[in-house]
Amino acid sequence: MRETARAAASSLLVLAVGVLLLLALPRLLDLHALINATIFASLAILALSLAFVWGFAGILSFGQAAFFGMGGYTYAVAGINLGDTTGAIALGILVPALFAALLGYFMFWGRISDVYLGVITLTVSLILFRLLNGTAGDAWRIGDAPLGGFNGIPQTPGINWPGRPGEALTPDGVFYLAMALVLLVYFGCRALLASRFGRVMVAIRENERRAELLGYDARRYKLGAFAIGGGIAGLAGILFANCVFVSPTMFSLNYSAQIIIWVIVGGVGTLLGPLAGCVLVQLVTTSLGSAGWLNANLMLGLILIGFVVLAPSGLAPLPVTAARSLRRLFPGARA
């Protein structure tokens, strides 16, 4: 009973903060900052996808960037060919999800262990990165859309109103959409975790053999979770493609690494932590990066090493420990 009440309270709080941001930011920020905020929102969805796959299904995917990039590319190519972006969005979610399912089939039915999984997913995104880098020239086009190799597809179309091609959303509109989708994905993940599927998934994370002995086919649940995670990452890619445009860097090691870092910094096994970690790390890297103070890779590397060695559970336990030490400081107050 108390658990449910607490869950309801935290959902309301997240919802309130989310809606507040959604309504307030377009009024407070100028256009450039608003587009940046939209990028952050798309990356936050990406962070959620790994938080879900890694934190709750126990699948250490280093390749979320692959699905992220694939979503963006599918959206751009389909958008250029179809003219209308509504179908392109659906494809941009479906294609990475299916690709994740295919990859997952080989990995989960081969029963390879966690670490191999990490290596394989990482390799897939690296190979895709090299593949798309090599697609310069006229030989590489899908329908009307040239893949553009290293340069990507600068003419990535903006999202338009469903059924009304040519009527693209304003930057404000894209921001509203992105923020709304962050909330939708967040609550979608929570609902999924509260469902039977989600609970079996967590049980498998806790003890795969025990879950299998109870009659659950772990491979199917993992495959499902992995595919869902791929779809979410694809959605993030679509939004990202809208703010910037698609290029092979979406598949790069940099993105793969950053996603992991967001989740580690925020805390594995939570959804809010990686969201916060994403925004935090992005703010730090962009501000320090633009100051040219430190090489971004060097910094990301040090953050990663630091958290793994010193704070493996991330920042998520921080509020709890803070509350505890406050209570120790003021023993009279009851929390």
Place this chain on the structure above:
Amino acid sequence: MASLTLISMGLAVIFGMMRVINLAHGEFLMLGGYAAIVAYNAGMNIWPAMLVVAPLVVGVFGVVMERVLIRRLYGRMVDTMLASWGLSLALIGSVTVVFGNTVSGISAPLGAIRIGRYSTSAYEVLLVGIVGVLLGGGYLVLSRTRLGLIARGTMQNAPMAAALGVSPPAVYAVTFGVGAALTGLAGGLLAPLSGVVPTIGVAYIAKAFITVISGGAAILLGTLSAAALLGSINTATTFLTTPVLGEVALLAAAIVLLRLLPQGITGRFFRRSL
């Protein structure tokens, strides 16, 4: 294929024996390349620069990293992997700061060999020879010497080895160092072929890991057989289409292979080999 074996050998030692996933493997290669180039530019002959300086520098670096970082994380495979990834990013970053994001290179020594109508670079032939020597030497060290015995025993059962008077931490440090040195050697040897950029490790690491994982438990034979298989698939596809598709074919083959043989090639065949 020779280069596939070469880049995978250090990894096979570190991963195959110690079960440590070292995602900074590619950056160890990169450091080896830079070590060789810096030594060469400082006026050293190219051979000692590649064959001595590169493995020495990276080997020492590896031991230091094992001591300060990897050692804290033994038994936590996922954390080791993440920490070594952090190391990899940090290395890319710091090398970029020092050397800049440009290609440094040295030209390959030796000329071309002609056999009838065909000619090939003598240097690449030499590489094949070096790989052969390394594989043979590795086999002899592991199977015939006391050092190899101690190393294999410690990897199999560390508490038992400790009870017999071996110090596992020292063995781990040395093994990691040897793996790193082999990687550095590979980096030095490949520097004339591909040139070196700070991000070059990325190009190698995927292939190296795929080779080692597909190879399975036996570090020498497994690496060799996987390199042979994947290398031929890569070369054949490259010959028929483009280099990029060759790599894609390599990856696809490896994933299908893992579905068929989850324990790698030597998990099914040649089980008792090294």
